[in-house]
Amino acid sequence: MREDQLRALLVGAGYKPTTPRGHILALIARRRGVFSAAELLEVLGERAPEVGRATLFRTLDILIGLGALERVRLPGGQEAYLLCDPHHHHHVVCSSCGVIGEVESGALERTLTAAVEDSGFTLRSHALELSGVCAPCATDASPRPVRTASIVEGV
Numbered sequence: 001m002r003e004d005q006l007r008a009l010l011v012g013a014g015y016k017p018t019t020p021r022g023h024i025l026a027l028i029a030r031r032r033g034v035f036s037a038a039e040l041l042e043v044l045g046e047r048a049p050e051v052g053r054a055t056l057f058r059t060l061d062i063l064i065g066l067g068a069l070e071r072v073r074l075p076g077g078q079e080a081y082l083l084c085d086p087h088h089h090h091h092v093v094c095s096s097c098g099v100i101g102e103v104e105s106g107a108l109e110r111t112l113t114a115a116v117e118d119s120g121f122t123l124r125s126h127a128l129e130l131s132g133v134c135a136p137c138a139t140d141a142s143p144r145p146v147r148t149a150s151i152v153e154g155v
């Protein structure tokens with residue numbers, strides 16, 4: 001998602017496009033793959049030190065609430081973020097290299113809803129933590145380092 005799309009999403013949801021948020025959106029929009037809050041804080045510290053930690057986490061939470069960003073857990077247990085299309089889907093993390101795939105299944109969603117209804121509840125939201133091995137890792141016996149950093153484009 002581009003910076004202007006992220007901004008439009010925030011404004012559309014009634015959030016003010018403040019300068020600190022603008023710095024954060026610009027940074028996130030350039031990320032490919034997963035990134036950590038610590039990486040963002042490091043870059044912000046160099047380029048926009050006025051943007052505080054609390055503002056960063058608040059903005060990340062807002063973007064998660066709007067479905068533009070997702071929080072995932074890497075094989076090492078660290079939390080990371082991933083820019084995503086705002087439609088409902090799940091992620092599977094490769095336990096070997098940390099690459100993230102998307103999982104979309106109407107059958108899975110219906111099964112979850114039915115299973116929760118069987119327990120006498122109405123499903124309102126859910127999150128799944130899926131871990132597996134990606135195709136390249138499945139065919140490659142040599143272990144590779146877990147990738148936590150993403151490539152920053154245009155910096």
Ligand SMILES: [Zn+2]
Pocket residue numbers: 070082083084085089090091102
């Ligand atoms: Zn996704």
Ligand SMILES: [Zn+2]
Pocket residue numbers: 094095096097098099133134135136137138
């Ligand atoms: Zn892998």
Ligand SMILES: [Zn+2]
Pocket residue numbers: 088089090109126
């Ligand atoms: Zn789901």
